Amino acid sequence: MAPQLAGLRLMSLKVDQDALLSLFLSSTEKVDGHVLANYNVSGPRYTSYPTVPLWSESFDSEAFETSLKQGLQEEATDQRPLSLYVHLPFCEERCLFCSCNTVITKQREHADRYLDYLEKEISLVAPHVATKKRSVVQLHWGGGTPTYHTPEQLERVFGMLKQRFYFDEQAEISLEVDPRVTTPQHLKSLHRLGFNRISLGLQDTEKKVQESVNRVQSIEQTYALIEESRQLGFSGINLDLIYGLPYQTLHSFEKTLDAVLELNPDRLALYNFAFVPWLSPWQNQMPVEAMPSGEEKFTIFKMAIIKLLEAGYYYIGMDHFAKPTDELSHALQEGTLHRNFMGYTTRAGNADLLGFGLSAISAQEGAFSQNIKKLSRYEAMLDGGQLPTWRGYTLTPDDKLRRKLIVSLLCQGQLIFSDFTGLLAGESFANYFATELRQLKQAEDSGLVSLSPEGLKLLPLGRMFARNVAMVFDAHLAKQRAEAGEKPLFSKTL
């Protein structure tokens, strides 16, 4: 970022937060009308660009291996740090709202066998990428429930990675935990291994809501886990909440937020429930008729934003909030925030992501790939000495340009046109994106963005709608929608 713009960002962040709060407090017809009209569409969350539905099975194990090898040969890529993701898919029971790729079983003997295959996969990939020049700056374990495994099994997984990769001393090492199955022994063991961040699922504190989604978790369990984590020295403690679940009302969710604020997390994610029964048929087992309507969800969402901003949390972007003292807020302020499949990150800006395990995603400079989702197939491919790739995508120069642009919108809340010069093949930004800039005039009139010959800035209301603005620059979306016809590709945003 140009130094003068960095300075501007530093001064304006607090002002942005205050403006956002007064905008939501003002609650005018104009604001509410825009929010409802703009949110009530289906659209991608842009954890990748191009988005996952575009990836193809013609990108197979061989294509992934080639892309890994290419990385080793390219001088620039050779220097890029690494971000690692490990998918640990086991859970004891299914939470009905969940769309993660899970293996639900109480038979824990499956876990060791899975780790054997994970080790095979890591040993196939590591030789192509693990060099001293490419240190690991981020590691995240998700699932599933990583702490379904015993502390000894988790130490084994960590050992597999430490043996083959070079970890940066400052690496961000995090995992998702379920307070219902995570013990003090788990936490001690994880802390000793070097884990420094932790993210807890909570969703809602009301018993009726919890029962309706088959996830009963007492506030005492959550509190005990947070306290224990803090005492051990974990920082950046994150809580995941979901609005839009059965029996949630404005009043009930306000009570949830009061309880959550008492827990004093460093970060909060406030997810809009994605009701996608065509992908996760078990969601139909919930009392669907008790789910709040789009309008009710909007009142819940608005109340939650006001409450969190008034409590002093900063709005980071998309669904994320953080205390002003948290690294995420610092990164937002300094313009160094980045986004990948694990969400917002402060460390992994230019890193290549390598995903291990069922359905895990890898994202390199020139290609995306995703592992197979079915356990038996994952094992069979590895038994055959093959990388367990399911599908992927090779990015074109235009994709790379638009990916950079969308990340900039979602993470920095602005576009500085001159930042893209090297990717425009000699054309000016205004010429290359003439259609998109014309389309954005409407967003400008609605107070979402401000446009100038040098760039675009998201205004406070536009920060809430960053993905709607990003959709304007998505060159594949119109075709994807036309091909999908009636079948929804993405969840509705409200």
Ligand code: SF4
């Ligand atoms: S929310 Fe977590 S514990 Fe529940 S099914 Fe999904 S991954 Fe498993």
